Amino acid sequence: MMEKWLPKGRLLSFAVPLVAVFLGILIGAIVMLVSGYNPFVAYSALLQGIFSDSYYVGETLRSMTPLILAGLAVAFAFRTGLFNIGVEGQVIVGWLASVYVGIAFELPMMIHLPLAIIAGAVAGALWGFIPGFLKARFQVHEVIVTIMMNYIALYTVNYIIRSYLLVPGERTETISPTASLASPFLQSITDYSRLHFGIIVALIACVVLWFILWKTAKGYELRAVGFNQHASLYAGMNVERNIVLSMVISGSFAGVAGAMEGLGTYGYMGILSGFTGVGFDGIAVALLGANTAIGVFLASFLFGGLQVGALTMQSRAGVPAELIDIVIALIIFFVASSYIIRWVMNRIKKEGI
Amino acid sequence: MDFMQILALVVPAAIYAAAPLILTALGGLFSERSGVVNIGLEGLMVVGAFTGIIVTLTLEGMGFGATSTWIALLAAVLIGAVFSLFHAVASISFRADQIVSGVALNFLAVGLTVFLVRLFYNKGQTDYIQNRIYRFDVPVLSDIPIIGPLFFSNAYITSYIALLLVFVVYYLVYFTPFGLRLRSVGEHPMAADTMGIHVNKMRYVGVMISGAFAGLGGAVFAVTVSGNFSGTTIVGQGFMALAVLIFGKWNPIGIMGAALFFGLAQALSITGQQIPLLANIPSVWLNIAPYVLTILALAGFVGKADAPKAVGKPYVKGSR
Amino acid sequence: MSHVIEMNNIRKEFPGIVANDNITLQVKKGEIHALLGENGAGKSTLMNVLFGLYQPEKGEIIVRGEKVKITDPNVANKLGIGMVHQHFMLVEKFTVTENIILGNEPKKAGRINIKKAAKEIEQISEQYGLRVDPYAKIENISVGMQQRVEILKTLYRGADILIFDEPTAVLTPQEIQELIGIMKKLVNEGKSIILITHKLKEIMAVCDRCTVIRRGKGIGTVDVSDTNPDKLAAMMVGREVNFGVEKDPAVPKEVVLEVKDLVVKDARGVNAVNQLSIEMKAGEIIGLAGIEGNGQSELIEAITGLRKAESGSILLNGKEITNLKPRKVTQSGVGHIPEDRHKHGLVLDFSIGENIVLQTYYQRPFSKGGILDYPEIYKKARTLIEDFDVRTPSEYTPARALSGGNQQKAIIAREVDRSPDFLIAAQPTRGLDVGAIESIHRRIVKERDKGRAVLLMSLELDEILNVSDRIAVMYEGEIVAIVDADQTNERELGLLMAGGKKEKEGEAE
Secondary structure: OHHHHOOOOHHHHHHHHHHHHHHHHHHHHHHHHHOOOOHHHHHHHHHHHHHOOHHHHHHHHHHHHHHHHHHHHHHHHHHOOOOOOOHHHHHHHHHHHHHHHHHHOOOOHHHHHHHHHHHHHHHHHHHHHHHHHHHHHHOOOHHHHHHHHHHHHHHHHHHHHHHHHOEOOOEOOOOOHHHOOEOHHHHHHOOOOOOEOHHHHHHHHHHHHHHHHHHEHHHHHHHHHHHOHHHHHHOOOOHHHHHHHHHHHHHHHHHHHHHHHHHHHOOOOEOOOOOOOHHHHHHHHHHHOOOOHHHHHHHHHHHHHHHHHHHHHHHHHOOOOHHHHHHHHHHHHHHHOHHHHHHHHHHHHHOOO | OOHHHHHHHHHHHHHHHHHHHHHHHHHHHHHHHOOOOOOOHHHHHHHHHHHHHHHHHHHHHOOOOOHHHHHHHHHHHHHHHHHOHHHHHHHHHOOOOHHHHHHHHHHHHHHHHHHHHHHHHOOOEOOOOOOOOOOEOOOOHHHOOOHHHHHHOOEOHHHHHHHHHHHHHHHHHHHOHHHHHHHHHHHOHHHHHHOOOOHHHHHHHHHHHHHHHHHHHHHHHHHHHHOOOEOOOOOOHHHHHHHHHHHOOOOHHHHHHHHHHHHHHHHHHHHHHHOHHHOOOOHHHHHHHHHHHHHHHHOOOOOOOOOOOOOOOOOOOOOO | OOEEEEEEEEEEEEOOEEEEEEEEEEEEOOOEEEEEOOOOOOHHHHHHHHOOOOOOOEEEEEEOOEEEOOOOHHHHHHOOEEEEOOOOOOOOOOEHHHHHHOOOOOEEOOEEOHHHHHHHHHHHHHHHOOOOOOOOEHHHOOHHHHHHHHHHHHHHOOOOEEEEEOOOOOOOHHHHHHHHHHHHHHHHOOOEEEEEEOOHHHHHHHOOEEEEEEOOEEEEEEEHHHOOHHHHHHHHHOOOOOOOOOOOOOOOOOEEEEEEEEEEEOOOOOEEEEEEEEEEEOOOEEEEEOOOOOOHHHHHHHHOOOOOEEEEEEEEOOEEOOOOOHHHHHHOOEEEEOOOHHHHHOOOOOEHHHHHOOOOOOOOOOEEOOEEOHHHHHHHHHHHHHHOOOOOOOOOOEHHHOOHHHHHHHHHHHHHHOOOOEEEEEOOOOOOOHHHHHHHHHHHHHHHHOOOEEEEEOOOHHHHHHHOOEEEEEEOOEEEEEEEHHHOOHHHHHHHHOOOOOOOOOOOO
């Protein structure tokens, strides 16, 4: 199932996502036309809502941060042949763990902040370990297990907050400033957006993923297992351990994504009425980014920008922000259906147009 | 509270919670038996719930009264089937990864329905419908001691429809040519192809039936439980139906058992506080029980799960 | 006699290749007609065109004198064409009856009438001597019976032109005899048969005429009574073929591998290898003969650490390697050319270079401190590509893009390059064309001459006889005999493989 999102031709690997994005936006425009909105007005409001003000740029970067990390989590698992649909749950437990460390300890920032981030990573890793272990040991399909783990995370985390960490407002206390990623400097240059240092963490994570997968012997091993477990086993690799490791690393990326929300954007965790959506967006991001670090970054920018810009689109052009969800769904649809895009492009090439 | 009272409280609640799960999981059965994984059940339920409410509201406005709801349920069946074409086209014709396509469908369903709700009503949720499907006591049967109060009082007719459909599906899947063919394309599509069965056509049918059932499941949930529609009407019921399908081992009777069991867990998590024995158990345990049990079932602790062999794989002619 | 099938000037293209180029095949009523060609020559493509799975770009198909267009298997079925597939097209969880009636179910009030169907199947199976149990599940019946179910599927649909695609590949010698009987009976009952094969002896034994294709092109049709295996081989390959392998007599030296009382269970938990003992010496090739499924694969998997040994011991150069992890086995000096090169031998999406270091990527010089050194990896790859004549555009090309023969050469290069004391070659030439087969056989002999112990596992008796120095015959998990290759023949091996006792005294060792 892997060859579909690991394109062979360089040119094609750029062309497919671009065509997908174009088609998604185009159909979004058609939906608006049919619904009686002016797509030009709406999309220009959207663009203004991303670029026209340093505040919007700051908000876009902020919303990119968890998307990048969630996307990396999905991409890492994809590369090793696993579909981590449980990023959502891993984000949630990572969020809680980082906030808990942020509240419960009093330490100097040099220790406290890294510790809180690591706590998020460890919680996410643990949540990824379970499906990884079940896959390795009992050949249970990770997709179903991770879906179930998402709900277990949601209910359990809400229960823990409600029972042990609740303060008025259906939320936890605010974390200690020594564990906070918030940056007055970044806020001030972006007209007091919620931009925080998490974006740097996310960029570092991009480099880490690229390095692990493409430069280390372990990454070679993980990719080999992802492509062909039988050959990996034959070559003397420990397939089971690699599957678990892959899910653990993927989960820790996701956990850090949760930590970014807890330590950066919000500074606390509220009782969740439903999923955060970050994990599912991560799937879209990884797919569109073709599971490469740079691709994930660019796709996060697109989706983060769309989500932030959608608010302006709603207020200025009156188009419901959900239109962007439709566009994102269509983009996933077209990326996933890359077979047909390639087929069409090959036809066009053949006929020499 | 004596035991009988507890049962009278819990059993109808379990059946009530189980009905949408049964319907949706039966839908999933058609899709997965034909070889197409359907993570999009959640989104299909969303579409069904949306259709159920919108059509009911519209028809009520036109003065159709109580029949509005029933017409709305039929509309949800239809719209669910049509909407599932998104998944079918992507995963069968365009060979998209079936899981990714299902994820996309879920995104699209929520985005599109909420978008339309805002478009139609200028707010994030619809009004409440007036003609919900209400509980009733089955004449005669509800007077039977013990069984009457448990199974025939305070019941929804939709629950009986769901239970009836379990047996219809069972017959269809195991005793008719259609069922044999459906299962064959999910087990060994190439074998089916060489026997002249159109694999992709069968899969389209499987996915569309799943859309119809899941649409009905979502609509039943909406017109019995929630009464209106918003982006948070369906949150996870579709995924729970997927769990029901797996826990029920892709078998209609198994699905019924699993759904009733999950429904029981749900009922207990809501009413548990009134039951002496359960009052001290945190409701979180009952909340997560269905999911934990599904994982255990998959890991083989509750008997080995036996998925259709070719599920998840697109069928490309001529490749082995 | 009239032709029941005429396929005239058929052309079928796939992206990048022409699988069938102007091929003509004409089958007379009531004959067994062989379709002969090497692996990859285009036999299966041609038959899939006839069966409606592929549409030809050019050419015409005439069935019983009428020009037809076969758009899908349904059309083929209606024309009375049935196919017995090489890889059985059976749903394992279904019963025999369900498999046979699938797509053509007798009904009673909307429901399948299983009883009626089973009765009908019993009747057909009696008529043609095809014993089956209509109510058994496919997963529980023997390979031979599965094949009979495949045949019944076509007869149930009223086929009178049957295509058999490499039907003997999976059968025991007795089952092959039985199948030949069935085919003759079918022809006597007025059916016509097309037999796809690359086995010359089968053609000589049962066929009336033979059409040969080579690299997608039709070479010609001959009467079997006017030809002989050598002539057919020359037609198939395009030149005189000498299937013998030139080699000097073996000079066996010290014992390299010693297996003692080994017991290995298969996936179902049955003893696949049963108290097996054997010694292999440096400088000799031991052929491991046997019918598929008699424990050869499990024996190799146990030696290489891929499957657990229940009891017994395996010694390499006197050192215990029993139940070591695959990596440790590799490190202690075992090379393994695996049975299924796509499944085990290569990561098809990796480049040739990356595949060359599949077992050594973590060692110097390819990896230092856990960081890969790609220049070193590709330098190694370039050397091996050159030395072993692997035809590839570059060392960066994905393994998937190479032909089967070149993929196998890359695997052999990798395994041989580690200079293992003990080399396992499991079915090293399966599915390859004659040129590649010859080159691989020469390489195996060369390794022997360098002083390695070589274990050659093959299902092809010719290969075993031609390449090996000694032959160990496996039957039901035991080695029933070890014979010198130049003192035995196919008939004796066939008997031994079927569990027969050795004819004369003088067990080797």
